[in-house]
Amino acid sequence: MTFDIPNNHIQIGGRKSKLAVVQSEIVKSIIESKYPELSCSILALSTLGDNVQSKPLYSFGGKALWTKELEILLLEEMEEFPKLDLIVHSLKDMPTNLPDEFELGCVLDRQDPRDAVVMGLGLPYKSLSDLPDGSMVGTSSVRRSAQLMRHHPKLRFESVRGNVQTRLKKLDDPETEFQCLLLAAAGLDRVDLGHRITCRLDAPEMYYAVGQGALGVEIRKDDPVMKSLLKTLEDKPTTYKCLAERSLMRSLEGGCSVPIGVQTNYNSETQELLFKGIVVSPDGKEFVEGQIIDKVTSNEEANQLGVRLSEILVKNGAKKILDEVDFERINQRPENTK
Structure with missing residues (x-):
């Protein structure tokens, strides 16, 4: 398979931390190994989440903390920075509702999500x-x-x-x-x-967190070539699990800093996805758990499973917990503890 990519070169963007660079290098290696005729280079950039270290994550609201600066470069080159073809994220830090110009191109390389x-x-x-x-x-x-x-x-x-x-x-x-x-x-x-x-x-x-352990690759919506290339790299079971998790969070309207936890297991033989979720109040005193299992053979079915689990959790009181989250109280001291 060949792709019409200018100069056979792909410009990858990611955050500047050591972990982020390693993750960008993983995607670079995956692409170049499958398509030796292509070359990739990496731009590592600081984001708001990297630059403001004095405030806890929850105080930002958390929905585009690690992505905004890089997304600008997906649309156009700026000053000394080149235009990007794709951005590599820790999927758990990638907002579930992306700006209209962008989409999740693929999910890669999920390691231990715990x-x-x-x-x-x-x-x-x-x-x-x-x-x-x-x-x-x-x-x-x-x-x-x-x-x-x-x-x-x-x-x-x-x-x-x-x-x-x-x-x-x-x-x-x-x-x-x-x-x-x-x-x-x-x-x-x-x-x-x-x-x-x-x-x-x-x-x-x-x-664990929605998408934890997986890499998410963000692309422009108007880039069918990059979308086609990335589709050849994705692992279907990993994709189904992560899409279901992200759909749950999206349905509950949660950013990456809210108390939503998940666990997903996909049986490739039966094609069934077992999806468990929890919503917890910041003090740990209130919680709602739920689970669902069904056959999943497409991205749409994975997304629907996440919506269905959100409905179960909401019915059991999850929305009330999320609506009452006060992030200023997250670090309450346990009673009777000095």
């Missing part, structure tokens, strides 16, 4: 249940802290920002207040820091 516990160097603990009452856990995610307040009410949770290396440096500082961090397992694995993981969290203790 969240991981990373203990401070030298500490004897492995899991959260090992920690003494009152221990401080660092996370930038209301989804993580909300779920864990349900299961570990005697722990404390505080926001910690920065790229993976910056967060680990804060954790390992001798003067740190944190005993451990909660991070995406896939991010640690991709930058060869999987050895720092002391525990990987499974549902129902921790449902």
